[in-house]
Amino acid sequence: MCELLGMSANVPTDICFSFCGLLERGGRTGPHRDGWGITFYEGKGCRSFKDPLPSCDSEIAKLVKSYPIKSCSVISHIRQANRGKVSLENTHPFIREMWGRHWTYAHNGQLSNYKDKLQSDIFQPVGNTDSEMAFCWIMDNIKKKYPNRPKDMKPVFRYVAKLAASLRELGVFNMLLSDGIYLMTYCTTKLHWITRRAPFGKATLIDTDWVIDFQQETTPNDVVSVIATEPLTGDETWQNMTQGEYVLFKKGEPILKGVK
């Protein structure tokens, strides 16, 4: 199993606090020693940092922790390999361009008997994980149903939830997917989220003893949602997603929810 972390915000926000909590699970407080990755959107562009090394030992992770990149949309993943060897090409998040935007995806879980069912042609996997195959299959299906980007994106994400539901039949499929504007989450076993807005309070990371006072770091109009496999803080109330549940975020707000 792996751990996921996502963020959606209405103003460029520093994810260092949450990312530091996640990284501790990469070999120190958690068993996820098989690489990590994070993608930050800045406008339409995005930048990724990835390493097949455990996150708690990674030089690149140290840079990301010390260098406060601000973003409105972030996807991160730390990996405990089950399908596919430990290598850069198998390290999440995976990215593909569709409709002139970069789409970023990370998966937690494991699929079985998927190879015949998840063939794709427009988008093809580079590595050999079940996760990347599922991503290419989702993207292929979206592109075939919607050759051009629709103005109303909600039907696209309802369709993604339907696709995710059929992947759930093949195993465990917890997912984050973003085009930099929207952030889609789908849960089969474990995913939590929290939306922080004024009045902001203090929070303490579970995996280290870092306490943050969000009031010092924010303005009254900020809205920031954080999504994670397990809650990252011990003194806040996280929403627990249930089997088949999806939540779509935009500018920090949950804008669409449902169960498929």
Add this chain to the structure above:
Amino acid sequence: MCELLGMSANVPTDICFSFCGLLERGGRTGPHRDGWGITFYEGKGCRSFKDPLPSCDSEIAKLVKSYPIKSCSVISHIRQANRGKVSLENTHPFIREMWGRHWTYAHNGQLSNYKDKLQSDIFQPVGNTDSEMAFCWIMDNIKKKYPNRPKDMKPVFRYVAKLAASLRELGVFNMLLSDGIYLMTYCTTKLHWITRRAPFGKATLIDTDWVIDFQQETTPNDVVSVIATEPLTGDETWQNMTQGEYVLFKKGEPILKGVK
């Protein structure tokens, strides 16, 4: 104008020496203050570092300089913006997946009256540079002519040279393109390359006073080609490419040359 840097090698090789020379041109010895990027292949995977900040001031560039990532195929670019604003989405190299491999591209030059001629549909630009439009157009044409990856890749790169020659009619088009195995170069105005092999000697960077003794850094079987807009060292003989010339590298060796 911008500056390009590429490397093709038969063993994973550290590009720090050449990259440091290039970075000096990013605002210190050269005028290229509008961002920089570098992509390293590791197996089928690749990692990119990019920054819209001048390379000589960039925290991320400092990490890349101090962290010796070894790779058999590298593409790097420092930018002086002409078409498209200074932003992350307009920062080279650009990457797309085709045939289950990541394709990386960087361009030096400027095109005119290109918008109608460079429409593409399979691959679409994310930013608004002439460079990325040309890349998507090249990839579109390759994918339409070769829906699947041919075993013999030389005809593909001869076709790329033909496409590049038609881009040359729209302006200046110096290009680097790689799928991690092959590295293709096309010149219209300025591009130089050198192949280093045993017996290795010493070399001095033009842009700083760094001297390297390659014999200390290599084994007798290493073959490494470096491609750059302008020679990076002053005491070696670089090959000067001419208008319409292309050279294809694989495992450090130039394996195909021609003029289109």
